[in-house]
Amino acid sequence: xxxxxxxxxxxxxxxxxxxxxxxxxxxxxxxxxxxxxxxxxxxxxxxxxxxxxxxxxxxxxxxxxxxxxxxxxxxxxxxxxxxxxxxxxxxxxxxxxxxxxxxxxxxxxxxxxxxxxxxxxxxxxxxxxxxxxxxxxxxxxxxxxxxxxxxxxxxxxxxxxxxxxxxxxxxxxxxxxxxxxxxxxxxxxxxxxxxxxxxxxxxx
Amino acid sequence: xxxxxxxxxxxxxxxxxxxxxxxxxxxxxxxxxxxxxxxxxxxxxxxxxxxxxxxxxxxxxxxxxxxxxxxxxxxxxxxxxxxxxxxxxxxxxxxxxxxxxxxxxxxxxxxxxxxxxxxxxxxxxxxxxxxxxxxxxxxxxxxxxxxxxxxxxxxxxxxxxxxxxxxxxxxxxxxxxxxxxxxxxxxxxxxxxxxxxxxxxxxx
Amino acid sequence: xxxxxxxxxxxxxxxxxxxxxxxxxxxxxxxxxxxxxxxxxxxxxxxxxxxxxxxxxxxxxxxxxxxxxxxxxxxxxxxxxxxxxxxxxxxxxxxxxxxxxxxxxxxxxxxxxxxxxxxxxxxxxxxxxxxxxxxxxxxxxxxxxxxxxxxxxxxxxxxxxxxxxxxxxxxxxxxxxxxxxxxxxxxxxxxxxxxxxxxxxxxx
Numbered sequence: 001x002x003x004x005x006x007x008x009x010x011x012x013x014x015x016x017x018x019x020x021x022x023x024x025x026x027x028x029x030x031x032x033x034x035x036x037x038x039x040x041x042x043x044x045x046x047x048x049x050x051x052x053x054x055x056x057x058x059x060x061x062x063x064x065x066x067x068x069x070x071x072x073x074x075x076x077x078x079x080x081x082x083x084x085x086x087x088x089x090x091x092x093x094x095x096x097x098x099x100x101x102x103x104x105x106x107x108x109x110x111x112x113x114x115x116x117x118x119x120x121x122x123x124x125x126x127x128x129x130x131x132x133x134x135x136x137x138x139x140x141x142x143x144x145x146x147x148x149x150x151x152x153x154x155x156x157x158x159x160x161x162x163x164x165x166x167x168x169x170x171x172x173x174x175x176x177x178x179x180x181x182x183x184x185x186x187x188x189x190x191x192x193x194x195x196x197x198x199x200x201x202x203x204x
Numbered sequence: 205x206x207x208x209x210x211x212x213x214x215x216x217x218x219x220x221x222x223x224x225x226x227x228x229x230x231x232x233x234x235x236x237x238x239x240x241x242x243x244x245x246x247x248x249x250x251x252x253x254x255x256x257x258x259x260x261x262x263x264x265x266x267x268x269x270x271x272x273x274x275x276x277x278x279x280x281x282x283x284x285x286x287x288x289x290x291x292x293x294x295x296x297x298x299x300x301x302x303x304x305x306x307x308x309x310x311x312x313x314x315x316x317x318x319x320x321x322x323x324x325x326x327x328x329x330x331x332x333x334x335x336x337x338x339x340x341x342x343x344x345x346x347x348x349x350x351x352x353x354x355x356x357x358x359x360x361x362x363x364x365x366x367x368x369x370x371x372x373x374x375x376x377x378x379x380x381x382x383x384x385x386x387x388x389x390x391x392x393x394x395x396x397x398x399x400x401x402x403x404x405x406x407x408x
Numbered sequence: 409x410x411x412x413x414x415x416x417x418x419x420x421x422x423x424x425x426x427x428x429x430x431x432x433x434x435x436x437x438x439x440x441x442x443x444x445x446x447x448x449x450x451x452x453x454x455x456x457x458x459x460x461x462x463x464x465x466x467x468x469x470x471x472x473x474x475x476x477x478x479x480x481x482x483x484x485x486x487x488x489x490x491x492x493x494x495x496x497x498x499x500x501x502x503x504x505x506x507x508x509x510x511x512x513x514x515x516x517x518x519x520x521x522x523x524x525x526x527x528x529x530x531x532x533x534x535x536x537x538x539x540x541x542x543x544x545x546x547x548x549x550x551x552x553x554x555x556x557x558x559x560x561x562x563x564x565x566x567x568x569x570x571x572x573x574x575x576x577x578x579x580x581x582x583x584x585x586x587x588x589x590x591x592x593x594x595x596x597x598x599x600x601x602x603x604x605x606x607x608x609x610x611x612x
Binding site: 255256257258318319321322325326328349354356357360400401 | 438439440441444447455459462464465467468471474475478545547
């Protein structure tokens with residue numbers, strides 16, 4: 001299980017760094033700017049999670065994460081440069097990063113003895129903070145706040161499924177994969193069909 | 205005294221979650237959005253305080269805070285939905301939350317051996333961060349930065365009164381209540397009469 | 409060496425508080441607002457660094473930093489009030505603060521056993537966060553994101569020089585001074601001649 005979390009964590013870092021490069025590239029940032037946006041996207045969510053749980057910050061404790069973030073960023077920078085990519089393309093790796101980070105974050109929080117409700121919230125925070133940083137640094141309205149496509153809801157749903165399956169005795173590995181699938185499927189389906197939740201409608 | 209701080213803390217969480225719901229509601233967010241804004245408003249200030257003091261984060265260490273924040277948010281969501289509320293109404297619970305959080309934050313920092321000047325600053329941070337998060341998430345200019353109605357000054361004044369009374373040997377409970385009264389009264393009077401501080405006037 | 413870091417840290421706090429006052433003054437904030445912007449500029453970068461490294465936050469552990477930040481802010485407020493200053497003047501103390509904080513941050517991170525790549529990133533964070541907070545609080549586009557004048561690149565270059573010199577056996581004091589000189593010189597020359605890095609140019 002720890003092995004699984006480690007590899008999923010690295011994959012999440014790589015895929016998030018990629019979304020950072022794609023968006024920073026559209027803003028015509030220079031190389032150092034792109035590297036910084038890539039690093040912030042890849043490392044932001046897990047950093048906040050580790051601070052809240054009072055764990056050692058993952059990319060300071062284990063250099064591998066930083067190396068993966070930098071290498072992915074540089075490769076993506078030189079590979080994507082000059083390619084003509086549809087602007088919404090980066091929503092797919094963004095959804096994958098959301099799914100992976102949310103589940104890793106929830107699992108880590110549970111392993112760190114956080115109560116289950118707090119653990120789901122920590123999972124959501126791990127999942128969304130990197131993307132929020134990326135969008136702010138690139139001067140975009142954060143995806144979390146774009147109405148009409150479940151984002152936080154998708155992450156939270158997956159975290160709740162994970163906690164529920166864990167609690168009813170499923171194997172942690174199965175729960176983790178199911179949770180990831182729930183986040184990813186919810187988000188992709190909601191984007192495709194523009195599914196929304198009912199809103200608070202004050203008659204003012 | 206610890207009992208008092210605990211209950212005041214829970215009350216501050218509830219009243220701040222309420223302001224989050226009122227403002228998120230005006231933005232026509234969906235239920236999950238409203239819950240997240242309510243949670244961020246209620247938990248943001250104390251979270252930053254706990255990180256700075258290197259204490260365990262309060263809502264991870266004690267589940268009760270999170271439960272209160274969620275229950276208040278859900279109740280407020282369904283109660284306020286459809287009601288026609290004056291838009292400035294939420295300034296009253298906001299001022300109460302500011303007063304409660306500032307005093308709890310200052311007291312906790314003093315109990316944690318922070319020097320008095322740092323303790324007043326930590327109190328102000330505890331008091332204002334939740335509201336700043338709420339306003340940013342709702343795309344409003346944070347109340348802290350609206351000119352013409354003492355906000356940070358009210359919080360800081362109350363924190364200084366608390367520290368002064370503590371230092372001159374008053375009972376901690378009396379100092380805490382007086383501090384809260386000072387913050388609340390200053391803020392409400394300043395709002396009512398639009399009291400301002402003199403500004404820096406560079407002749408440029 | 410520790411002595412040097414301590415004094416450089418105090419100087420960085422003072423010079424950053426000054427930039428905060430100059431910018432908050434231009435926004436015609438009141439005294440409490442100016443004090444808060446000064447404090448955030450002076451203390452923000454080091455605070456984030458200490459949280460990431462899980463060190464005690466420097467201005468809570470040692471009161472001197474807070475005193476220097478407050479005294480500088482008050483002196484600058486009353487001295488600069490009414491003076492007619494060119495608006496870009498504050499870029500000079502800003503560059504000095506960037507240089508000092510970056511080097512102090514990198515050194516501290518190395519002393520705290522962070523891997524070298526993480527240490528350079530922590531140095532950059534220490535250098536830029538205060539200014540970013542200042543610019544956000546004053547409703548300006550953060551200097552880090554203004555295109556066309558090396559900012560992060562200057563800081564990162566200096567941090568890399570410091571790490572390289574340390575690694576090849578130079579005295580830490582010499583490495584520190586050289587690192588600071590590199591940051592400051594790069595930033596000033598880039599501002600003067602508007603030097604830029606090549607940008608990512610997607611043909612979209």
